[in-house]
Amino acid sequence: MSAVLARVESLTVRFPGQPRAAVDDVSLVVHAGECVALVGESGSGKSLTARALLGLLPRAAIATHTSLEIIAPGGTFGAAPEPGHRRWDAIRGAHGSLIPQDALAALDPLRRVEHEVGDALRLHGLATGAERRHRVLAALNAAGMPEPARHLRQRSDELSGGLRQRALVATALIADPEFIVADEPTTALDAGHRGNVLSRLRQRVDQGCGVLLITHDLASVRGVADRVLVMRHGRIIEAGDPARVLTHPAHPFTRELLESSPAGKPRGMRLTGASDSPDDSQDLPASAPVAPIASPRATCAPRLELADISVSFGTHQVLRGVSLELGAGETVGLVGESGSGKTTLLRVALGLQRPDAGTVRIDSVDRSTLSARARLQLRKRLAFVPQDPLDSFPRGATGGHILADALRAAGIPRASRTAQSAALATEVGLETELLRRPTQSLSGGQRQRLSIARALARDPEVLLLDEPVSALDVTVQARVLDLLDDVQARRGTSFLFVSHDVDVIHHMSDRVLRLENGEIARG
Template sequence: MEPLLQISGLEIDIPTRRGTVHAVRGLDLDIARGEIVGLVGESGSGKSMTAMAVVGLLPPAARITAGTISLGGRSIIDARHQDLQQVRRHDVGVVFQAPMKALNPRMMVGTQLREALLRAERPNLRAAMVRSLELLDAVGINRPMERLRQYPHELSGGLAQRVVIALALARHPRLLIADEPTTALDVSVQAQILDLLDHLRSTLDLAVLLVSHDLDVIRDRADRVNVINLGRIVERGPTLDVIDRPQHEYTQSLVAAMPSLARRRDLALVGLHRPSGAAAADGAGAGGTGDAPVADLDDGRPVDTPVDQDLVPIAEAIDVHKAFALPGGRLPWRPAHRRTAVEGVSVSIRPGESLGIVGESGSGKTTLARMLVGLAEPDSGEIRFDGRPVTALDREARTTWRRDVQFVFQDSTSALDPRRTVADSIGEPMLAAGVPATERHRRVVELLGEVGLAEHFGERRPRQLSGGQRQRVGIARALALDPRLIVADEPVSALDVSVQATVLNLLNRLRRRRNVAYAIISHDLGVISYLCTTVVVMYQGKVVDAGPVEQVLTEPSHDYTRMLLAAVPGARGRVAVPEVI
């Protein structure tokens, strides 16, 4: 079959003060109609640069220096500006990674859809509305008439991504480029978006370029896969052949770094492994990563020491309830109502234990975590520290609680002050605790080494770090006061697989060396399986399943847990995933 998209010998250079960055080097790729082709690699590998070259959306400094791109036999590289605009308007639809950034926050969904339609399909307002409703229905959005009058901020992540897909389909494209379309989405919503892409490619005979760093997503959905590293395709072929039997060392390292439900729990992930001569995806680029030496792989393996159930829990929630007041609509005189976030939940975390808290957005897991560390107070029920209600703690005991229980935020960027250096951010808790300057400096250097960062990183500011490095700085900051419990909210949700492996191995090492306990909030069941000893599953504010991680993830007792497991990419015996957005 003649390829719809054909890329041959593509080279993209980006001039910088330090020299020219060869972002894409001699890349070949093709896609036929009705086919999903995966392009997988880490941040900085050149995958998004390749995808954006197809639609002429490269950064201003980037230049195509060699190669050809043709779509349906028409050259893209040599096209005039107006011809390229026609390609973007009619032939190619793009689904971007962050749906909220792709949508105009000041315009209703219906207005944005109407503007995206072909002129012939919007001769009047009624015709435009009918076509917009058809698009929303095609992407599986419930209550479409209501959605047309909503703004992006009123949509869930899954609904917003579906709207972005509807916009991409508005002009009947032949090629759909999906750039990380499911990053950080709940597992069931992720399954729905991927099912939707699969359905559209078969019913509309679309060619789909699926760009991702998630091997499970690629394995589950792509017909063929191209593995890209440092701008070059290092391995390609049928998806199952490449991922199940990788030949190139870079592909092997990606597979070894990926936690999954199918992986043996006693095997360590391979973090910070790079093919010889490769620059790091999680580092400073050419010239090395700047990462400090870390312990060997055995030291990062999952901890299998049984938790002593007779020990007094460090922290526990006993029958806690929490509700939030919501405004009564757009009319200020209407009374407010309350939405229940957590209802009658009880959990406990003992020394050395790693508790996983899973559930979809809105299930109450983050609210529960915030109550455990004192960032929110329950409306009823008790939070206890070392067996004592926190409301009964005197000033000295409350200070001890604040020191012993620390929080690692999901968004590592907003969690760090952009004006402070890394050393200042890590040292801030010690400054507040009255630790002398000399001891603070020594301790900061020690903590940087413990999370695998070289001493000179202390001089940098957050904007000068990669996502994985910022997350490790957040962990170092949480460790500054030698806590006994770390509560981490989605600590690896948007990280590349090798960086994710490094952070997960780091958490295991700290638990082994310090006997640190964890409460890990995540929607990734592979991460929970690898890192945790026990797990609770939350749904609509309640715990519906709980127990040892092996038991809950292999023999779930609740239908909701079974639905989550069935929605995991690559799950065997997939069952229908119910509509939840």
């Protein structure tokens, strides 16, 4: 048996005021040369379990365990330091590292990429000066960042979500740690770069590293993990070899995870067995289609038109003459590699980015010809679900405050906002008790659902979705995708849907467009 790199016995994590333990009597071990995958719904305790192994639990967390052991300097293995102890500084980065889920929150917006990625080398005295820069460039290149030298002097807010994610991967791997916690390491990446990162992790495992992989991408588990642990409600409910667990699962919840995938499910087919809307039938079979809305593109003016849009940042041209139309009740899927300009195009549509050339029309009205007040009224017909929801939330605000503010902007009377907020939360599968918590304390999936609820508050005609389910596990993703179908069927909402997930895009879209090097690919 290979050497043990990390082990915890009977871990329990609680938070003050919460009736149920977030992690409940969990034990796991990671050996050298082994990748252990931890899968389950958002909020099931996966990230808390993993962070406990690196002494990174939130301050408010109350953790107990029978034992907690981890690899330490000098290759020794023994009891982990107490939370907050300075001995962790010698372990983290050099011997144990974390690829965190939230790429924006994890990167310091005031520091340049070169300094962020090279910190482990500097803090542990592993390289200096020119050697450190050389290793930073090599790490960024290995993580799949295109033209890494061009990004060295940039800050995180100048990078796309995919580029931020690759910077985090490089940061975690640059010092060649023996033990890696990879918490949704491919969330913001397209299929090609996702495969590259997973291949890189597997390569490290084959070289003797130990990896704890937290993911909701079950397809990635099949080719990377040696063991799979399934978590639900803070407990491990199933464990075993990936071939057995993912092909012949023993637990009903594991079967639900597998059945919720959109892979091979055509447009309009439900992914869940019951509707998320209280107005719909609760015993609708999983295979039942959502009532389709015939696209009126042939007979009605498009709700949104982008004509010959070009955008440059300095000498770098992001978009080159991009045009698209979106009809009433239609979903147009937009795919492309990270950094291909998808998010920039959505910002142009919203009026948050002025194009260098081109025209934006909403219901056939050229936005540039309107007064500021008229543009504001036209803007209310569009809503946006961003890729990094935490970045768009006021710091310290609770979910309830965010939804109440969105309802205020939509003109909902004050007396109705609490009930409406609860209804929106229920629609997107967010427990109403979570609305009392600051958004920083929510899981990535919970924040994404809150972001979708906020966008629906104004009942928009056009919804622009930038990776709206990228942070969600497959069961919650399925409920949200069904919810979006229901919204479209009831209200005729139009969606411009950006995603790296090809299965999601083909399941949701009437038409699919691909951006390549800032242009719509032909053919």
